[in-house]
Amino acid sequence: MVIHFVLLISRQGKVRLTKWYSTYSKKERSKVLRELSGVILTRGPRLCNFVEWRGLKVVYKRYASLYFCMCIDPDGNELEILEIIHHYVEVLDRYFGSVCELDLIYNFHKAYYILDEILISGELQESSKRTVVRSVAAQDSLVEAAKEQTGSTISNIIAHAAK
């Protein structure tokens, strides 16, 4: 497992996304969140992007008001994880069109869909941003198509009932 979990935490300590690839119980999860936001949010600027934590390493990077954190084994390649974080951010940016924190709050499920196209089981799945965006967009249009269909059937029913 390259990545044990992915966290997005706002500067105020609000959790915006959590994805657990290793098994953590509910209790452990909230403990991890509490501990790590305490450590990461208090780190000063221009320090290195790595924090050693419980024998593992957490690689984090701040983009505007959001901290993107990924936890890896102590012998993992931290620099590569920084690239993966950036990769994810760039895909988010392409998908939402200059993404901001609010996009990720109201469309948190989309952020998960995109992450699922980039990582599975904590391993990198796709290095091409274009492929990721295309795949998510294709699935979005499938959803839209299905919605239109049900939408039309429902308006039929309404029309029926109105008669």
Add this chain to the structure above:
Amino acid sequence: MNPFSSGTCLRDMIRAIRACKTSAEERAVVRKECAAIRASINEDDQDYRHRNLAKLMFIQMLGYPTHFGQMECLKLIASAGFPEKRIGYLGLMLLLDERQEVLMLVTNSLKQDLNHSNQYIVGLALCALGNICSAEMARDLAPEVERLLQFRDPNIRKKAALCSIRIIKKVPALAENFINCAASLLKEKHHGVLITGVQLCADLCKVSSEALEYFRKKCTEGLVRTLRDIVNSPYSPEYDISGITDPYLHIRLLKLLRILGQGDADASDRMTDILAQVATKTESNKNAGNAILYECVETIMSIEDDGGLRVLAINILGKFLSNRDNNIRYVALNMLMRATTLDAQAVQRHRATILDCVKDSDASIRKRALDLLYLLVNDNNVKPLIKELIEYLEVSDQEFKGDLTAKICSLVEKFSSEKIWYIDQMLKVLSEAGNFVKDEVWHALIVVISNASDLHGYTVRALYRAFLTSTEQETLVRVAVWCIGEYGDMLVNNVGMLDIEDPITVTECDAVDAVEVAIKRHTSDLTTKAMALIALLKLSSRFPSYSERIKDIIVQNKGNVVLELQQRSIEFNRILQKHPKFRSALVERMPVLDEATFSGRRAGSLPTAISTSSGAPSNLPNGIAKPATAPIPDLLDLSSDDVPAPSSSGGDFLQDLLGVDLSPTPAPSGADMPPKASTDVLLDLLSIGMPLPVQTGLSASDILSSSQDDKAPFVNFNGLASLSSLSANATSPANAAPMMDLLDGRGPGPQKSEENGQAYPSLVAYESSSLRVMFNFSKQRGSPQTTLIQATFTNLSSNVYNDFLFQAAVPKFLQLHLDPASSNTLPASGDGSITQNLKVTNSQHGKKSLVMRVRIAYKTNNKDVLEERQINNFPQNL
């Protein structure tokens, strides 16, 4: 949006939650939403299932319980449409984890979806499986995933590859099914498939040596070619990251090559050219390039190589280390740590830079650098490095002082060629960061001081000086108080003055003042105060003219709320008043403490045991050093219990009393207990201790709560343990058995201490309904690697065992010698036992614990019985 929708939509809910100003408001909103969702779930409302689940996911992210939505995920997954499945699988991954039983219910849906005609649905199922698959699901669904590795769409193939990784990690036995498909993925052109395929191969190699051999033979060549192609590939916008084509692919290929090259000279040889190319050609001005270089260096250091490449690798790390970017410096320190095993000399060249990193403002870098520096210290550079580190200790951050102090102390101990240097450095550390010094460190310091008889005067004067300037360092105060108590006369008379010392005039009054300061400091904890009381008692004999004043100070504590201090104060006062004639004999200087025994004991004691003995500074040495007058008092002594040793002389016995401190005293005050025949006393003690273990435990924790909460039960337990082993000596075996049982019930405890002063908890190595095997451990002085084990076999059944045979096997790093058993017939019902001695030599002493497989064969009722068992729970450090 559905025209019939009641309640709020997802967006409204999020908005409402965000509008909350207090967490109470937020809880109220969430509670209302959850109630609505529950109601909707109960009505089995299909239209809102989708939206309910989305809301639950958001609510879950805020940290509220959402378990009631789990079944909704399954329903959504089981529905036909893509939108439902998409949100259902997302919910499955977020709301459940692999340990939940509910997950088993989804296996069937997953199986159907893996065979679905819509490739996006197959993709969803693969993604979910890859993220939360359990071992059972892996077994059930492996064939589907294996088939999907050859699916026409590359997006499915890559997902299937990552899914396979999860499967083989959960069930390594399935690895061989994937070897061939994985190998074919390596020939792909699609980067996603290639990346995941390479990763799959790497993970297959980790779980299956068969896979490793296969890939090494069949794929090394091809992988080298792929890496060369990607390194030399022209600009491709889709995969370009700061001028490098697909660094992720680079990194994964390098990683797999590392696995293939490790331990195989031939495979390593085939990849040296390309590694050299990557190491020299990769741009190092951007993070992506450095990530590749980092991986490349790691591969070079892992494979079999003649050294040419390694020079290159170490040079890259040297460049990294001088980089201004903190990230790069961090990884450089990290890698140099691994490089020390390969080429310590080359790493030594960077010592100065590494030392600078220890002083960096970034905690992560500091920690790495300190760990690395620790490895670089040797006999030649220890003095300047320690000097630097101690100087830095003065200015370092509070939170870093703990780590730094521990490392410095460890280094000073490890490289202490001269005692005076060791004592000097330790005094500096104690004065700078005494509050961070661990108990065993200052215990060790006292042992060393005690042994350096020519430095007693020097040390006590140095400590006195240090004490005057830094009274806030707890451990410094303790060591100073101990030394003033022991060597107070040397302090006053300037005995053993060294040339390097500045002359100092200390009067007897000053010395007593110092100890008084220590006892009256409001920050002093129980241990320090108790030590100060002992020091005062000792000084009363060293400085007879101040005897009255000392008595006054001691008496001041007779009303102390801490029972231990109160008791000490009263006892000492009594000694001063009533027994002036043997006071001087009582408080004689401690005999020299035996270093070998002490270090053996430190190594032998479990981590908890260290903290247990921590509060009792002088009982450690005392227990070791006291001449073994009789085995029984010795045992008592070691158990750090305040039990008088009845058979020893009065002086000795009181010295015991002084030496041991923080343990609970049995109800009658030890000092007044008349000497009896040893067995009687022990039985008495047992009758006090045994029936009320809980109560004694409580009182112990009361006493100790001010210093270390966790050690109280242990101390008490120590006492009980050794008492019961005493009873085994003193009384009939039948009487001993229930005591043993009592101990068994409470887990292994220090059972019996050998005459050389080391105690290991004995172990119930094996217990079945018919047989119990106990191991008692001891070590011979001077050979820490060798453990003597006395195995005791007890028959728990009502039949006699004949032809009893005990056999044992150990792994290669151990050597085992079995002595003949005391008998081959084991009487029934625990009515006697067989003992057999074993000698185990651990070549990895300190690194690996003992492990043993035992087989016991015997005949009972003319039937052969064979029992086998692996024993893994040996005490550490054997």
